[in-house]
Amino acid sequence: ACTQIAGTNYLVAVRSSAIAEDGSVASFAGQHDSLLYVDSESLGISLLKVIASGWSFAALKYRCLQGLPLKGVQFAVVVQQMVAAEKSGVGFSMNIAGNMADMLLVAGYGLGEGIVADKVETDTYTVNRQMRLIDTEVAHKTSAVVYSPGIGLAVVPVDETKGHQPTLSEAQVFEVCDYMASAEKLLGTPADIEFSFDADGKLYLLQMRPITTLNRDKIKILDNTNIVESYPGITLPLTYSFVADAYQKVFSGSAGAFMVAPQTIKKYALVFENLLEHFDGRIYYRLDNWYRMLSLVHNSRKSMEAWEQAVGLADGAADKVNFSFRNKFRAGAASAKLIVNYKRGNKRFFKEFTHNYTLLRGYQENLASPAALWAHYEKSTALLFKPWHLTIVNDFIAFKAFGWLQGLIKKYMPEASAGLANDLLCGIGGIDSEETILSVLELKEEVKQNPELVQLFTLPAAETWKVLQQEKHKAFYEKACSYLEKFGDRTLAELKLETKSLRRNPEIFIGMLRNQLLSDTTAAGFRGKQQQIREGAEAAVSQKLKWWQPSAMALNAMLRLARYGLKQRENMRFCRTRGYSAVKDIFLEVGKMMVGEKVIDAQEDVFYLTMQDLKSFCTEGNRDSKAALIAGLKARYEKYGTLTLPDRIMYMDGSVPVFDKNKKKVSPKAGTFQGLAVSKGAVDAEAAVITEPRLDADVRGKILVSKMTDPGWVFLMAQAAGMVCEKGSLLSHTAIVGRELGIPVVVGVAGATSIFKNGDYLHLDGDAGTVAFKPKAV
DSSP states (O other): OHHHHHOTTOOEEEEEOOTTTTOSSOOOTTTSOEEEEEOTTTHHHHHHHHHHGGGSHHHHHHHHHHTOOSSSOOOOEEEEEOOOEEEEEEEESSOTTSOTTEEEEEEEEBOHHHHHTTOSOOEEEEEETTTTEEEEEOOOOOEEEEEETTTEEEEEEOOHHHHTSOSSOHHHHHHHHHHHHHHHHHHTSOEEEEEEEETTOOEEEEEEEEOSSOOGGGEEEEEOTTHHHHSOSOOOHHHHHHHHHHHHHHHHHHHHHTTOOHHHHHHTHHHHHTSEEEETTEEEEEHHHHHHHHHHHOOSHHHHHHHHHHHTOSSOOGGGOOOOHHHHHHHHHHHHHHHHTHHHHHHHHHHHHHHHHHHHHGGGGGOSOHHHHHHHHHHHHHHHHTTTHHHHHHHHHHHHHHHHHHHHHHHHOTTSOTTHHHHHTTTOOOOHHHHHHHHHHHHHHHHHTOHHHHHHTTSOHHHHHHHHTSGGGHHHHHHHHHHHHHHTTOSTTTTSTTSOOTTTOHHHHHHHHHHHTTOOOOHHHHHHHHHHHHHHHHHHHHHHSOTTSHHHHHHHHHHHHHHHHHHHHHHHHHHHHHHHHHHHHHHHHHHHHHHHTTSSSSGGGGGGSOHHHHHHHHHHOOOOOOHHHHHHHHHHHHHHTTOOOOSEEEEETTOOOOOOSOOOOOOOSSSEEEOEEEEOOEEEEEEEEOSSOOTTOOOTTSEEEESOOOGGGHHHHTTOSEEEESSOOTTSHHHHHHHHHTOOEEEOOTTHHHHOOTTOEEEEETTTTEEEEOOOOO
8 A cells, every 4th residue: 555655665654543642632742653754664663663652651651640541542553655844833723822712833844753842943823813914933943854865864954044034934824724724623623733845835734633631611712893893992991890780781681581581691690790801901702601691592503693794703603502492492482572572672762761861861960979979870870771681682683684684685686796785774864873974064064154164163172162152153053062962972982981072072073073174075965875875776676576576575574674673773872872971971970079089180090990999989988099009000001002912812711811012914015805895886095094093083085994993983984985994794883884975895804904004095896895905096
């Protein structure tokens, strides 16, 4: 057989393969013999030597330590043709020494024996598997293990120039990673592989086995998908502690709405209490706990996958979740009940929110003492959050309806573009995100028509606001105040309590409105684009499906449900914004009281504390100074701000990865980058890369490139020619607002803010979901 495979003068590797070897518990790494460059004369004795190594003292001792039996040991031998390796390495599909969401490779020159036996220097490659970013640590390589006829294995010097270069090219790193992902899928568990490249650059996978020492039940999975829209960048402790408490209350209540038994909710208490994690100042989902929670309310993998798609979750784990028949039946019954009462529940939500929000904002009547203010906070927020499970129900049905709509389009109109479902949702009307920007555009038009107001807006923002309060500007001032009362909580990063609102800081509103004056966008143009997109999509449907056909009736019924659900989703989220802003005002009042008691130095310092700190001050009379604590936290959070963290972090308790340096990100200047098309159209324009957004940023006529957006980005998007986003999904704010504005939008472009720079000329294709560098026309 060896002659048939490797020729007459063959050289092979004789490798051990015991039954217990390379398992998920015991690897037997280095305990059994493997012999290299074995020829026909020594093949027989080599086979016996390898088999005998299964009963060596070291192997038997290892068995004892691992609790494996010493009797009945079964042993096999693998014979492989030798690879003339120019470079070799070892790869782990999960980096157990750092962020387990990354892949880890080490590689050096020569045979793999030099790498696994630590005989040669190696480079280390950490690969973010979601964004495909490589962090390379290049060693000075002086040695390689090679085979010389008549001599055997020998350590030889490496050329000095080559020794300073990375062993593997970027393409080779990704090639190994792709095969490693396949090995992981084949094994059904994280994989450990050995590989080599020959002189022609051909990759050989020599071995794969499960990674040992992993307890998957104890792995924490952090992911910022979707939530980074609400809490971008650094988020201070008070916001996190408030949000974590809110999530626990809302989602445990939602589980009850899905007919999960109270005793089960109690059993899963730690899951509901830990749906979020604060890591180096950023808020992440505890994704492992989300899957545990969602397995209670979803009834199938397909349903779970629809949720993953809706929130834009890459590399999901729906296929690993088990759904019991009992859970499937209960979840199905609960879903049917919720759908029947769906619209009635939404009406109830908005009615109760209006009442409870008014109650929450009435905190001024409880400023007599910290205890009275805190009692008001607890009572009013309990009422505010009580019906909040209805927003989760709405999201659940909206996601399902959108997925069903896509399915019907694919079934009855297979030739239709992938963006047809998006276009049909354009111009729903009555969405707060839309009304916010329309109101601004109307105010802008009024300013433009009044030369005196135009001149007034050239003054500093604070002075402009002061002059607007004069009697001669009363009409416009009242309209501005009306806007701030209704929409003044809508701004960038609006759900972070430390973010200043326009309502409390009107000079920010003035600066934003001044910036809008430089744009040609009008309310009429805004509505015209919406109407054009929607009518075009509806015409495409009517040409293919006649209204009286059952297929058309089914599609239109699902379209109505999707439009209704998505409209309510956006408006419910604006209710959350308003509620959070009222809470912010209460916490600032607590901060004011703390300043008066010399507990903190400045009112805004309250955001560096936690809910427990505030409660202790208000209800327990704790007046200990927090000045030193806050000073330390400010220094720590300043350091956090210098770090670049990945979108996904995985680790086991006691082994938290440390991010003390930035990744070396690939920044090519050519090529086409694929994302997800969410708003149609195409445009060529300069890039405006925004990582620290400001309402007065100059993005006029440019392609706005960002990591993510939140609803407050609507003010910037209204001036942009198009948008590229690293994060997002078909139902994200970026997608919805982009469709409403009629600008091309592509989301899910990994590493976009690193790849593209300010001033790069780009071609953005919102139909194909691509963005590419383009030479600028002269």
